[in-house]
Amino acid sequence: MKILDKYLLKTFLITFATVFVILFFIFILQTIWLFIAELAGKDLDFGLIIKFLLFSMPRIIPLVLPLSILLASIMTFGNLAENYEFAAMKSSGISLQRAMRSLTLFILLLSIVAFFFANNVIPFAEYKFINFRKNIAQLKPAMAITEGQFSDVGYYNIKVNKKSGENGNKLTGITIHKKSMNGDGSKTVIKAKNGELISSETSSVLQMILNDGNYYEDITPKKFSDRNKVPFAKSSFKKYTINIDLSQLNDVDVDKEKIANTNTMLTVNELNYTLDSLHKNFKTEVASYSENINLRTVIENKTYNDVANKELVKKRKTLPPDILSLYDNKKKSEILRTASSNLSSIGYSIDGSKINLQAKQKNINNHLLAFYDKFVIAFACIMMFFIGAPLGAIIRKGGLGLPIIFAVLIFISFHFMNTFGKRFAQENGISPFLGAWMSSFILTPLAILLTYRATNDIGLINMDIILAPLQKTLQKITQKFTTNKKQ
Structure with missing residues (x-):
């Protein structure tokens, strides 16, 4: 490894480690805030609180890791550009791609580690976390009741x-x-x-x-x-x-997590197996219900059919447009009541089955999203690096000022699109694949564009495109004003 690669890798690793620790601490505080009702005033000793936080920490990594890579990349390459170190590299014939080579290999390795972490560590921690919350009342029964105030217990x-x-x-x-x-x-x-x-x-x-x-x-x-x-x-x-x-105890919270988060407790292989079973079960239920509805819509009362057949034999002609004309008023009333009752029953059955099938489809979508998420986090690490590194080289600002603004704006956009895509996919509005990868599909062109502009020494925005029309407009206004004044 050359001196340049060692220098860049060392600079990036120091910045990345510092940013990662700071962001991780901030997100841990957010976790404490979210679960403060379960921790405060429950007579939990320090060991149980630490155990609670340890089980909740792995779920923070998918948020902290891409943001840390993005911010560290902007800060590292921004410092290099601000201190004219890039100018020195380019004068020596070293391009931006060459400068990024060692860091690209590191990010690829980090993305592989992120995938295995998301596939093995996070499911295990999620399982422990939810079961810990469920069983904490048995470990500390007094936590159910807070001293000096009313506690809702069952x-x-x-x-x-x-x-x-x-x-x-x-x-x-x-x-x-x-x-x-x-x-x-x-x-x-x-x-x-x-x-x-x-x-x-x-x-x-x-x-x-x-x-x-x-x-x-x-x-x-x-x-x-x-x-x-x-x-x-x-x-x-x-x-x-x-x-x-x-x-x-904690009935609403814990039970909901059981339903919503069982997919997050599974690895890729387990998700594949579970999805296969869920799809087969869903198709079987749809086919069974369709057959059941089809049978229920057939007139099974043979008395009416026999009467119709006798009338046909007697009159030797086809059925009239109004089939009820074959029966007397009493039979007509009975047939209409039966038909109305059957329609209402079938309508209720369809509504109930629709809700049931929607819930099953949502469960399948959640499992598919959990499956794709394990790959999205790996790709997000690579994408954030190729957004942050060229962006830092373009803006030429290091430190914690402008880079933080850009990093926060990009990451908020990424997180919003990711959340929106997942919510929409859960309700079957779009496919789970598109919902999970939506943010990546939208931001990948930005990474390609920034890398291209940084490689070719093109600024972030060509201000001439914006300023030239404004300048021409101001010149025309000035000329008209001068002409009118002379007249």
């Missing part, structure tokens, strides 16, 4: 004045509002002086044992006139046990 809103004990399982000053199954608010209140939380890692049930308390329940009379009296029942207890299903 069918209960629970407030405790103080928690104590090694794991915070000793409770004092307990107030519980039990949610109504009818969705009309809370009609049951339980108060107890103290209590205890008991759970097991092998059980999905959290037991809350209450001591010395009262049970209040509002009663809704059947007669509307008696409701103004607002009757209620009260009972006291020495010991009362409430069983809480731990699967209800």
Whole structure:
């Protein structure tokens, strides 16, 4: 390796490592902010919080890595151009392509590593992360209840004045509002002086044992006139046990992630196998439903057919345009009622099956997007380098000023197009392939254009194209103004 290659590689690696660490730290803070509700006030020790963050870190890499390459490329080549090092290279006969050769090899190697990271490490971390969030309540049952405020736990809103004990399982000053199954608010209140939380890692049930308390329940009379009296029942207890299903903890968040993110837990080979099964299942269900609908639309009541056949034999002529004329009014009414009922039933069946098939198609699209994403991140690393390196050579600015502005604008555009394409593909608006690669397809021409202009020493924008017409217009206005003034 020549001295020039070592110098460029060393300069780029130092800048890249610095930028990567800074951006990674920023995105980690964003992750903490997103999940602050699950971490704050849950009596989690430092080890569990670190474990939580470690499992969430790999998912940040697809965002941080391309942005780091883009910014490091702009800063490195911008510094070289700003300090006239490129001018010295070109005077020695070294072109931009030659200067980029060693870094191009490094970026290609980095993109391969990014692919294997996305294919192996991220799925494993995603699996651990989601299961950790699901089971954290069993590891720390007291996390379900926050001291001094009401906590929503399954069918209960629970407030405790103080928690104590090694794991915070000793409770004092307990107030519980039990949610109504009818969705009309809370009609049951339980108060107890103290209590205890008991759970097991092998059980999905959290037991809350209450001591010395009262049970209040509002009663809704059947007669509307008696409701103004607002009757209620009260009972006291020495010991009362409430069983809480731990699967209800973070029910919406965790369950949704299970459905939406199972595809992110799979490698390329596993996705191929899963997609094959999903496609076969989808086609089988469509064929089965089509056959079922076809059978349901056929008139199966042989009585009507027999009557029609007898009339045909008797009259020896073809069916009239109005087939109902073969029957009397009673039969007509019965046939119309049956047809209307069948149409309504088939309509409901079609609507239900449509929703079901759309959900299955969305699941297939999500798996396809996860499959393509593993290749997109590798290509994004290469593309961002071929955008950043020539852009830095053109703008001739290093440091953290102008390069950050360009990098942020380009990356926001990339991320927006990537998100938009995926959302559109999930709803079957476009193919998952196009949705996953949309941002790459749009920005690749920019990379080619910048590389071409930087190689041929052409500026980012030819200002003469913009300024020349303006200059001519100003000259004409000035000439007219001067002529009118002389007259």
